[in-house]
Amino acid sequence: MKRTKLFGLAKGLIGAGMLAVAGGVLSPAALAGVTEGKQIFDAKACENCHQMTGPSEPLPVAQRSKIKGPPLWFAGSKFNEDWLLTWLESPTPIRRVKYGTLVKGANDHVALSTAEAADVGAYLMSLVDAEMSIDEVVDEPLSRRVEFKAEKLFTKKQVCFGCHEYPSSRGNIGGFTGPSFTTGGQRLNGDWVYFMLQDNARYYPNGRMPVYGDEAFEAYTDDELRLLAQYITSLGEDGE
């Protein structure tokens, strides 16, 4: 079971809204989670480190050290809800450098109580990138043969693992500057990865990743991008 997901909450809200119209029944629980989550988010000053409006704006290189954490304005498009709730309660390192630096290490992160995590998670999952199309990438495990092909896209066609750690048959290997994909399957939504690979600068104009996705180099085909996204979001899933 990978994603309950994404638009689960948005659908839930619409569902609740329709219920209200049809039967006069409100669903305060779903809505309250979002509102209270936003209050907790504000009270804990999470926005000091996380950009909450999009698309992300580019900053000159010299100013990027002012950015203290990854943007979250598209959190509901990017994350799997189950992973998010667990992580907010007990954060574990995702990146392998101190944020925004080239220094190996992890960032200590504020942890929330179970109740707070549920509300803040609901709020974050309500923040979707409306321009991202959904149901593009198949959410299924890859067969051995297709997985082999996909891994080549990740390690040879472009050397993604030069910056991203991933679980290979030789164990977890790879560079340090990109987020680790050892738990890519639990963490990331395939549609978002597919969209991000086509339009990286929309989310990360201030990152260190090359922008892939047009004729500046031997580009991936659309099918290959979908496969890459499916591959990354199957990494670290049960059975591997």
Added chain:
Amino acid sequence: MKTKYNLAIATLSSLSFLAQTTPGFAATPKENFDWYCAQCHGVDGTGNGINSVDELPVGPMNLTAAKEMSKFTGPMIIKTLTHGGPVNTLDSLMPPWGNRLSTDEIEGLMNYVRALCKEDGCPK
């Protein structure tokens, strides 16, 4: 300059200013190198960046070594920087930067890389 002035003010306040700034401020070649290239090549260009781990297919090239750098003309370097290693039959671990950096920035980086190579036999 007006843009710069606004920016200076903006950076004094919180992250919310991000939404108001305008794109397209030029970075110096050194700023670009330290941000994008040093992660593999190291700030000094010798190839000791933090992504340089044993399991990679090749090591990030030592850009200070005459032995390596005498193989590449300026136009070849520009081509590699723009389209990635494979256009010059190098490994695809050297990424394409043409979508991230402007042609001016890439030319600046070429000159910067050239200047990192100081030993005898380095191309001038």
